[in-house]
Structure formats: structure tokens, C-alpha cells
Amino acid sequence: MPIPQHLPTPRELDDLELLLNGALAPRTGFDPVGPVTLALPDGVADAARQAGAVELTDAEGTPLARVAADGTVTALAPQDARPFRRLYRAPTEVRTESSGGPAYVVRGAPTADDLALLDGPATLLVLCGHGTPVGLSPVGLLRVCVTAVRDRDDISVVAVPLADHGDAAVDEELAVRVAGAYADDVRALPGTGPLTDEVAAAVALDRPPRDEQGLVVLFTGLSGSGKSTLARALHDLVVEDGRRTVTSLDGDVVRRHLSAGLGFSREDRETNIRRIGWVAAEIARHRGLAICSPIAPFAQTRADVRGYVEDAGGAYFCVHVATPLEECERRDRKGLYAKARAGEIPDFTGISSPYEEPVDADVRVDTTGRSVEDALGDVLDGLASAGLLDLRPHPEES
Numbered sequence: 001m002p003i004p005q006h007l008p009t010p011r012e013l014d015d016l017e018l019l020l021n022g023a024l025a026p027r028t029g030f031d032p033v034g035p036v037t038l039a040l041p042d043g044v045a046d047a048a049r050q051a052g053a054v055e056l057t058d059a060e061g062t063p064l065a066r067v068a069a070d071g072t073v074t075a076l077a078p079q080d081a082r083p084f085r086r087l088y089r090a091p092t093e094v095r096t097e098s099s100g101g102p103a104y105v106v107r108g109a110p111t112a113d114d115l116a117l118l119d120g121p122a123t124l125l126v127l128c129g130h131g132t133p134v135g136l137s138p139v140g141l142l143r144v145c146v147t148a149v150r151d152r153d154d155i156s157v158v159a160v161p162l163a164d165h166g167d168a169a170v171d172e173e174l175a176v177r178v179a180g181a182y183a184d185d186v187r188a189l190p191g192t193g194p195l196t197d198e199v200a201a202a203v204a205l206d207r208p209p210r211d212e213q214g215l216v217v218l219f220t221g222l223s224g225s226g227k228s229t230l231a232r233a234l235h236d237l238v239v240e241d242g243r244r245t246v247t248s249l250d251g252d253v254v255r256r257h258l259s260a261g262l263g264f265s266r267e268d269r270e271t272n273i274r275r276i277g278w279v280a281a282e283i284a285r286h287r288g289l290a291i292c293s294p295i296a297p298f299a300q301t302r303a304d305v306r307g308y309v310e311d312a313g314g315a316y317f318c319v320h321v322a323t324p325l326e327e328c329e330r331r332d333r334k335g336l337y338a339k340a341r342a343g344e345i346p347d348f349t350g351i352s353s354p355y356e357e358p359v360d361a362d363v364r365v366d367t368t369g370r371s372v373e374d375a376l377g378d379v380l381d382g383l384a385s386a387g388l389l390d391l392r393p394h395p396e397e398s
């Protein structure tokens with residue numbers, strides 16, 4: 001029975017690294033119940049039970065570790081391709097090489113007061129796991145810390161990939177345990193006062209102003225609700241405005257190219273939306289603007305898209321085009337509802353396949369009885385008040 005392979009989540013990959021480098025000692029493996037857990041999809045879990053182990057890989061498929069049935073991990077290869085790799089050192093290494101002095105736990109940009117406190121040899125234990133840094137990306141926090149102590153030979157920066165496990169108390173307890181593996185004298189920085197100019201510039205590099213951030217606008221709603229019409233109108237306004245580049249990822253169009261061959265089963269729809277989300281997130285990474293207009297009927301898949309975009313440093317803006325089914329069916333532009341009612345199209349959203357209404361939409365717009373300009377106005381107002389994009393007409397133009 002071959003050992004199955006699995007790509008863990010970013011949080012699990014961070015936990016794996018800490019398990020392997022000894023920072024979570026005496027833990028040597030994943031726990032069956034929180035916080036350091038490993039969730040395997042059903043198929044992989046079955047195969048792992050039969051084979052007695054599972055191999056965890058990185059995104060490129062390189063096996064990183066083998067996990068035995070009891071959760072114990074054995075290293076196969078280091079996670080070595082990443083920015084600031086040199087800063088990711090094991091606790092034993094840090095203890096051996098330490099030039100003395102306390103270790104300070106860092107979760108956010110060090111202030112001028114923090115830096116003034118470092119008056120002798122010291123180590124910055126930078127908690128840069130997935131979701132942990134405050135107001136910065138993991139790599140952004142490392143860049144900020146390296147910048148902050150650039151002229152200080154007596155300060156060493158250590159990257160500690162402790163991820164956010166979604167419970168502040170649990171994460172605090174883990175942070176204490178993990179920091180204690182690296183040093184005996186662990187302290188907190190006060191975090192008070194302003195940033196130095198140099199640190200502020202490094203923060204700005206990682207966190208551009210909202211209106212310069214990458215942006216993904218996702219229009220979601222039933223077929224015929226008005227997603228494509230509104231998305232197209234928004235697209236055209238962005239092009240007319242000229243300040244930003246824009247890519248349109250329309251549901252029908254994506255299905256002819258990126259998702260050609262996929263159907264409308266739950267699984268295929270999830271694949272379709274994740275592909276759209278992945279491409280949109282890459283666009284956002286480069287501070288571009290992506291306008292997506294698939295039905296995107298499932299809450300979890302939309303949440304995944306939000307995650308991809310935010311991990312790429314972009315802003316996610318969800319527009320629920322909440323035109324009721326009756327109105328969509330009355331419009332029936334493509335004659336699909338009639339066919340779905342006649343049983344000629346299976347799994348049709350709203351008829352024979354579910355649509356999970358978003359509870360996290362930034363704008364909800366029912367287009368019934370409204371002009372496109374009017375409905376689009378709601379979207380423009382929402383984008384502008386979120387500070388993301390102001391395309392509202394100037395008073396003299398309206």
C-alpha cells in the first residue's frame with residue numbers, strides 16, 4: 001500500500017516546522033485534538049490508515065515529513081525555499097549561537113521605544129507564522145525587523161513560524177512555550193510610541209494605502225441576477241478612469257477557458273471558484289484589480305477565495321447581487337430556467353442546486369426594478385466608503 005501524500009494548510013505547515021525543529025517540545029507530533037492538529041481529507045485519511053502513515057508535501061510536491069498513525073512526525077526535507085530562509089533557525093542553534101542577553105517576542109513592527117530598550121546583546125523572536133503578525137504579512141514583519149536592527153550587530157533576528165490557531169488564549173500559551181524553547185530569559189516589548197522613519201517606511205512597503213492595495217471584487221448571485229452586467233459596467237468605469245489596470249473574470253467566460261471541461265457538480269463548482277480565486281489573488285498580489293462574476297454558490301469556497309486574496313495582501317470585496325429567484329426566472333435571458341424547470345438541466349442553481357446567501361457581503365444589491373446605473377451606484381458607494389476605489393462621478397460630471 002503506497003503512502004499517500006498531502007499538502008497541508010499554511011497553518012499546518014508552520015506547525016510542522018516547529019514540531020520538527022523542537023520548538024514545540026516535548027510535542028513530537030500532531031495532536032488528535034487542538035491546537036496542533038492535522039486535518040486530512042477523508043480519502044487521504046483512509047489511505048493513510050491503511051498505509052500506516054501520510055507524507056506531507058510543500059506546494060511543489062516535495063515530501064517534507066512523514067506522519068505516523070499516532071501523529072509523530074519524521075523529517076524528510078527542510079522547508080527551505082522562502083524569503084529570509086536564513087532567519088528560520090532551530091531553538092538549539094539559537095541557544096548555541098546566542099551572544100547572551102534576553103530574547104524579545106515580536107508580533108508587530110517594533111516602535112522607537114522598543115528599539116531604545118535593546119541596549120545590549122539581544123534576540124528578536126519574530127512570530128511570523130500564518131496569521132500571527134499584527135498588521136503586517138509574515139514576510140513584511142521580518143523585513144521590518146531586519147530593517148529596524150540593520151545597524152545593530154548585537155541584535156539577532158530569529159523567524160519563528162508560530163501560526164494563529166484562532167484562539168487568543170491558546171496562541172498565547174503556545175507562544176510562551178515556543179519562545180521558552182529558544183531562550184530562558186524571554187521578555188515582551190512595550191510596543192508604545194511612534195515608529196522610527198525607517199521602520200515606518202518598511203511598514204508602508206508591506207501595507208500600501210487601501211486605495212493602492214490589490215483589490216478583488218466578487219459579484220455573487222443567481223444566474224440572471226445581474227452579476228455580469230454590473231461587473232462589466234464596473235470594469236468599463238475603471239478603464240475610463242484610467243488610474244488602475246483591471247482584469248475581468250466573468251463566470252461564463254472563465255468556463256470557456258480556465259475552467260473548460262468542468263460541470264456543475266458541487267466539486268466542479270468548487271474547483272471553478274478556487275481557480276478564479278487563485279488567479280484573482282495573483283492579480284491582487286501585484287496590486288491589480290480583478291472583477292469576478294461567477295455564481296459562487298458556496299459559502300466555504302467564497303471564504304477560501306477571501307483567504308487567498310488576503311494572504312496575497314489584497315482586499316476582498318463581496319457584492320451579493322441579491323435579485324430574487326422569481327425575477328431571475330422572469331428574465332431568463334438564456335432560457336436556462338425554463339430548461340431547468342423542465343428537468344433538462346440538472347443541478348441548476350436555485351432550482352435543483354443550492355445557493356448559500358453570503359452573510360459577509362460588503363454590498364447587497366437587488367436589481368429588481370432598478371437601472372444598471374442605479375444598482376451600480378450602490379457598489380460604487382460601498383467601494384468608496386471602504387476606501388478601496390473611488391469611481392463616483394464628480395459633481396460637475398453628474
Ligand SMILES: Nc1ncnc2c1ncn2[C@@H]1O[C@H](COP(=O)(O)OS(=O)(=O)O)[C@@H](OP(=O)(O)O)[C@H]1O
Nearest residue numbers: 223224251264269272294295296297346347348349
Ligand atoms: N446547472 C447550472 N447551474 C447554474 N448555471 C449554469 C448551469 N448550467 C449552465 N449554467 C450557466 O453557467 C453559468 C454559471 O457558471 P459559474 O461558473 O458562474 O457557476 S459556479 O460559480 O461555478 O457555480 C451561468 O451563467 P450566469 O447566468 O452568468 O450566472 C449559466 O449561464
Ligand SMILES: Nc1ncnc2c1ncn2[C@@H]1O[C@H](COP(=O)(O)OP(=O)(O)O)[C@@H](O)[C@H]1O
Nearest residue numbers: 222223224225226227228229367370371372375
Ligand atoms: N439593475 C440591473 N442590474 C443588472 N442587470 C439588470 C438590471 N436590471 C435589469 N437587468 C438585466 O438582467 C439581466 C442580467 O443578466 P446577467 O448580467 O447576464 O446576469 P448574471 O451574470 O448574474 O447571469 C440582463 O439582461 C440585464 O440587462
